[in-house]
Amino acid sequence: MTRQPNRQPQKAVGTPQSRVDGRLKVTGQATYAADHDVTGVAYGVMVDATVGRGRITGVDTRAALDQPGVRAVLHHGNAPRLPYVDNPGSNNPPGERLRVFQDDRVRFFGQPVAVVVADTLEAAQHAASLVTVTYAAEPPSTDLTTAPADEPQRYARGDAEAAWAAAPVKLDLAFRFSRNHHNPMEPHATIARWEGDTLTLWDKTQWVVGGTQQELASVFGIPQQSVRVISPFVGGAFGSGLRAWPHVTVAALAARVTGRPVKLVLSRRQLYFGTGHRPAYTYALKLGSDRRGRLAASIQDIRAETSSYETFTEAVMGPGHMMYRTPNVRQAYATVPLDVNTPIWMRGPGYATGAHVVECAMDELAHELGVDPIELRLRNEPETDESSGLPFSSRRLRECLATGAREFGWHRRNPAPRSTRDGDWLVGTGMAAAVYDFGRAPAQAHARINADGTALVQAATSDMGPGTYTSMPQVAADALGLTMTTVEFRLGDSLMPPTPPHGGSMTMASVGSAVQDACDKVRRQAITLAVNDARSPLHRVNPDDVVVRDGRMHVKNDPTRGETYRQLLGRNQRDHLEVIGSWGPPEQSRYSMHAFGAVFTEVAVDDRLGLVRVRRMLGVYDAGRIINPKLADSQALGGMVGGIGQALLEHTVTDARDGRIVNANLADYLVPVNADIPDLRAIYLDGGNDQNADPIGVKGLGEVVIVGVAAAITNAVFHATGRRIRELPITAEALL
Amino acid sequence: MNGERRTVTVDNRTSLLDLVREHFGLTGTKKGCDAGACGACTVLVDGHRVNGCLTLAVRLDGAEVITIEGLSRDELHPLQQAFIDQDAFQCGFCTPGQIMSGVGCIRERHTGSASEIREWMSGNICRCGCYVKIVKAVQQAAKGR
């Protein structure tokens, strides 16, 4: 890396700061999308299709319109036509996006077919139940295993078939994954208001500019600047907010037609049809090795559901071709269009699925060979990323494994399955490695030093929970030579400089680097102003010799010689100094960039009832530099909780007759509750600072922390019971 | 309502949750499911924690209701402070409900052990997965009692 000669001391970065927005959140003052107080707001409630495929033959709105307070009922028969201009550069997958109320076609159960707008929520909800829609229904296609697939994506190196045939040790395994729903606690919500041709949206989104602003501008065929998106708080999303779903358009359409601002909040049930999901998969793996466990061949056939109108894909092939040294690999990844709404990335996208297969298979192979599962992984540790030929920017998986084994007490384990009993419970331990190909993308940030010596930094990014509000000012405070109390960071408004999606573990690397660039530049501007100012004590000092501490610029080796930002700006009658900074990754990367981890867990399985309880869990991560250890710890523990859900509970169930999701609520789609979660522990490897990845040395940690959790649990269930479960979630039925 | 007498005429379909959010503009109380399954809407009614989404407003003639906005004035309630200290939230959406539920849990003296707290705080889902720290925050506040 190129070190800046006047590199600032790092005082805030790396310290366990409490959340800057903590007070707002614990007092109920944080304003999520549906909390904004917009004058004259009316309420929109959507009506959804009750068939899985077909045509709408009639919409009877009379009873709804008769209700007091109902302003309008919109549907394909009376809604204005919308241009739906293409939106390249968005997260819309290839295909044709769903065009709300533009035709009579029903593409999946739960598709929005009408919206009621009324003066009160009660009236809108009741009237929505009175809208009668009739259909010419067709049988929907809902079976991933039998429906015809698209032409697969392929990857190959070496001759996998020949190497597999020749391998002395062979595994032939078939895995299945259920559809999962993000289920953030905050339902998706939009308040839409038109003033002339300008649209303001208070929206739950993970991508203020590229997601909501550009998409709504293209749907309505209006300039991007005519749409303003405001989203200061996001109540969790985990991927579900990475594109603007149909309801955002419905809210804007309803506001346009009624001339009122319209607030539209999806019901919990509607989230299952209206906002995407982690797709269901089948994943067949043939793995061949020599007798020492050195991998020779890996053959993978992957099928994943998508919708009939868009082809959603994710990085599910990654772990299967880069994680371990394997000379011969062949992969085929086919999407299977079904009558379902389009999937979207969910925490650890692709990797939470692909790495599960790889890590369970490694455990099976270790058992087959009588080798310790950690040792097997060490024997297959690659020198470089064999899929790209590139060196890893950093890969400290060995340290993760060693630290985890020591802290967990792995070596006390008796490797024989069913070897430990505690009353009715069979006890087992398991481990898995974790990996995630973290994203990086161009970002901008605005930094301003005010006349009073404080600073304001802004970027149109989001904070769905990781702590962007806190980590960004940590970076900014150090770069500006200020403290956490003298730097304010704002986000979540399309008027601010654009940033990439708040997802894919790319916010800290991308936006953080842009924040640092902006702050470095504006600090530089202040120093330049001082050294050129005859009245400054810093006059004629080499700018490279000036550092800033607590808002005071001084000569590095002579702290007595200097002055504050405030003095400088006051004397020069400057109201502020400001800069827009930016950062973007190089077009051609010289490195393969991944975060790594190792997960260890102990589970207990009731021998007769098949219940699985997680007793403890440890994760060790190589995630580069950790900006805020307090918040990073919470994120890791949260990832483990998500992984426990994926492993043992989460399962979207479809009725094949009509495509209806039968458990579209939080009582039947189970997610972990407090009583499901034991003590969890996370360790970040010391000294992480991946300068090959980005200027602030972070690798992103929001995704890697869910990867491998389900595999560690699955492997522990095998150790406890001797049963290999190759389907997620692991249910009691599967263990009986 | 939060120490103030309020007289309102409400639709008989209005839930306590919709009353506070949409009619009183007290949006600190959240709607996560509107069906009693998540606890985001937890408030105190006559000192007991209840799901605002399952309580019809018309039932509450003469009742005392405390929402997150009424829990503290200038100084934070010890449990609010404990949530910040322990980092017992991420997105913050479940947090008002967790805190009101935690206040109830402490009052009910269901804080004898971590596993007792886990059990009695299991009506409040946190999808960000902050459970370990929610337990620590409740322990911290219960200790200071």
Ligand code: FES
């Ligand atoms: S909103 Fe009341 S329990 Fe979920």
Ligand code: FES
């Ligand atoms: S903090 Fe996000 S749901 Fe609890």
